[in-house]
Amino acid sequence: MGNRCCFTGADDLELILSLGAQPLSNAYLREDQLQQEEPKFPLDLYVSRSSMLCQIEVVATSEEIFSDYAYFSSFSDDFLEHARVHTGNMARRFGLNSDSFVIEVASNDGYLLKNFVQAGIPCLGIEPAANVAKVASDAGVPTEVLFWGEQSANDVVARHGQADFMLANNVYAHVPTINDFVEGFRCALKPEGVATIEVAHLLQMLNNTLFDTIYHEHFFYHSLFVTQKIMQAHGLRVFDVEEIPTHGGSIRFYVCHDQSSHAETENIERVLKLERDAGLMTLEPYQAFASRVATIRSNLLEFLHEAKTQGKRVAAYGAPAKGNTLLNYCDIDQSLIAYTADRSPHKQGLYLPGSHLPIRSPEQLLADKPDYVIILAWNFKDEIVRQMAEVKSWGGKFVVPIPELEII
Numbered sequence: 214m215g216n217r218c219c220f221t222g223a224d225d226l227e228l229i230l231s232l233g234a235q236p237l238s239n240a241y242l243r244e245d246q247l248q249q250e251e252p253k254f255p256l257d258l259y260v261s262r263s264s265m266l267c268q269i270e271v272v273a274t275s276e277e278i279f280s281d282y283a284y285f286s287s288f289s290d291d292f293l294e295h296a297r298v299h300t301g302n303m304a305r306r307f308g309l310n311s312d313s314f315v316i317e318v319a320s321n322d323g324y325l326l327k328n329f330v331q332a333g334i335p336c337l338g339i340e341p342a343a344n345v346a347k348v349a350s351d352a353g354v355p356t357e358v359l360f361w362g363e364q365s366a367n368d369v370v371a372r373h374g375q376a377d378f379m380l381a382n383n384v385y386a387h388v389p390t391i392n393d394f395v396e397g398f399r400c401a402l403k404p405e406g407v408a409t410i411e412v413a414h415l416l417q418m419l420n421n422t423l424f425d426t427i428y429h430e431h432f433f434y435h436s437l438f439v440t441q442k443i444m445q446a447h448g449l450r451v452f453d454v455e456e457i458p459t460h461g462g463s464i465r466f467y468v469c470h471d472q473s474s475h476a477e478t479e480n481i482e483r484v485l486k487l488e489r490d491a492g493l494m495t496l497e498p499y500q501a502f503a504s505r506v507a508t509i510r511s512n513l514l515e516f517l518h519e520a521k522t523q524g525k526r527v528a529a530y531g532a533p534a535k536g537n538t539l540l541n542y543c544d545i546d547q548s549l550i551a552y553t554a555d556r557s558p559h560k561q562g563l564y565l566p567g568s569h570l571p572i573r574s575p576e577q578l579l580a581d582k583p584d585y586v587i588i589l590a591w592n593f594k595d596e597i598v599r600q601m602a603e604v605k606s607w608g609g610k611f612v613v614p615i616p617e618l619e620i621i
Contacts, residue, residue, distance in 0.1 A: 218261035219268055219391050219432065220443055226259035226268075227496060230424065230503040235541045236566035238428035238534035247569055256538070258427055258434075260499055264442065267415055267434035267499070269427065271389040291596045293324055295459055296382075299409075300328035303378060307407055309334050313377040316369070316401060318361045319384035323349030330354055337373060339365070362390065366397035376401050379408035383460070386412050389432045395447045398468065407475065408468045410440075416491055417462025419498050421616040422505045424542075425535040426461065436493055437484045440466055453478040460592045510543050512618045517549040525584040529553035530597055530611075532560045532572045536589030539614060541567040550587060554578040575601060582607045591615055 216226045234253040242251075254272035261268070303309065311333050317326050320338025322345050329336040330353060338356035340346040349356040359365045361384075379402060388394040398408050413426055415436040427434070441451050444466075452475040453467035464484070469475045492498045520527050529536070532555040540550075545568055552571045555561060560572045578586070579601070586604055588594055591613050598611055598621060611621040 216259075218264050218266055219271065219389055220266045220439075220446075221261065221264045223261060223263045225262040227262055227499075228257060229260055229267075229496075229499045230258040230427075230506060232256040232258075232424070232427060232538060232542045235429070235538065237430070238537040238566065239430065240566045241532070241560060241563040241572070242566060242569070243563060247564060251566060253567075254429060256427065256429065256542075258499075258503075260496065262496075264439060265436075265494060266439050266443075267436075269429070269432055271432060272429060291593060292459070295457075296325035297328050300325060300332075303380075303409065304329075304332060304334065307378055309378055311335070314374060316373075316376040316379045318379065318381040318397070319387070320349060320354070320356060321345055323352050323354030323356065325380065325382065326354045326356075327352060337369070339369070361388070361397050362393040363396040363400055366400040370401055375403040375406065377403055377406050379406065380411075381408065382411040383413075385410045386431045386433045386435060391433065391443065392447070395443055395449070399447045399449055399470070402470060404470055405473050405475075406469065410466045410468060411457070411459075411463055412466075413460045414456065414462050414464035416464075416488055416493060419493075419502045420491065421461060422502060422509060423461045423615060424502070424506045424509070425539040425615055428534050428538045430534065435464070436488050437464065437466070437481070438488055438493065444468055445471070450477075451481065452476065454480045454484050456484065509615060509617065513539075513543055513614045514545075514549075516612070516618055517545065520585060521549060526581075527551065527585045527587065528578055528581065528583040529570065529587040529589050530575075530578070530601065531555055531588060531590030531593070532557070532563075532565060533590045533592075535592075537566055537568070539589065540565065540570070546570070551583070552578075553589060579603055583609060585610055585612050585620075587612045587614060589614075 217224050235256045236251045236253050257270055259268055313334055315329050315336040318339045320326055320340045326336045326338050338349055338354055339359050339361050340356050341360045343358045346356045346358045412435045415434045437454055444450055448471050449468050450471050451466045452469055455465040457463045457465055527550050529550050532553050552573050554573050554575045561574050563572050588597055588611055594613055613619040
């Protein structure tokens with residue numbers, strides 16, 4: 214990319230925040246890899262002055278990051294319920310039935326499409342990570358191993374026809390070739406088809422200082438006003454929008470062809486006003502965000518050093534990508550946090566990139582009884598506190614580091 218906007222190609226990027234050189238956030242390590250030198254890449258946040266698209270420098274390709282992937286959506290009960298509710302709502306709102314065809318881009322382990330399968334609505338998952346796609350296929354969710362873009366969209370359409378409905382949850386930020394990715398939707402949607410695209414909302418990231426959601430597989434940080442420009446450039450338009458609580462505050466865009474009959478809802482102007490009032494069209498809120506990030510770092514390190522001085526034992530919960538951004542930016546290793554626990558057996562026994570914290574099972578954490586448990590997957594805070602309620606039985610406390618240090 215150099216210093217060029219991924220959307221417009223303009224040479225006008227303004228550096229907002231540097232989080233240092235970091236390993237890829239999902240590059241978990243085996244024990245035999247701990248002595249090897251880890252590749253690290255700059256993790257710097259920019260804003261294009263002309264398009265106002267918030268983005269990081271592209272240092273690794275989608276193929277390098279996603280061809281073999283450690284994230285499986287089905288290990289969060291709350292996320293499964295979120296998907297179930299959304300699919301049911303969409304089937305009712307857009308009249309999806311056995312004559313419809315649904316495509317999900319980045320369908321992961323089939324956590325969402327299984328709801329359409331159960332409802333008898335024909336569907337197809339597009340998933341680039343072969344290891345994850347196999348889990349979906351084995352569960353009865355039709356899945357093809359593809360990276361989404363104009364060429365693969367045309368290929369899918371040639372074999373299956375265009376879609377009545379499409380979904381893309383938490384992938385719109387993950388593809389550096391954003392124009393090719395969006396063009397795929399234009400190719401694959403029927404003239405009156407609808408796509409919902411769900412992504413973390415830049416407004417909430419800035420308001421709540423969610424800097425740990427910045428990592429190398431999140432190439433972009435999206436707002437409604439910029440997404441309108443991107444869709445318009447591809448003959449598409451956003452006709453409705455919803456604010457949703459997932460991942461610290463997300464936004465769901467409802468997209469159709471520019472000429473389709475879907476009427477624009479009042480939600481569009483309401484959310485645009487929120488973004489305007491927050492100053493997202495100017496550099497000011499981005500710069501204020503960067504200054505608050507340093508405060509979070511110093512507060513967390515002060516807490517951990519104090520706990521160590523007092524002889525308290527500290528573990529973490531969750532092995533999400535965002536946790537690796539936080540730990541590596543704060544230079545935290547096993548001297549401050551002994552290990553982390555995660556429900557996913559695909560991560561247990563591995564080590565976090567950079568910090569090298571070992572990943573154990575929740576059962577091991579409960580047996581170990583640490584004094585403090587740092588919740589790295591803070592977006593599932595309520596679910597984790599509920600599932601790990603036993604921690605309180607020995608006087609253990611949960612600690613949430615972001616958006617500000619909170620001891621539960």
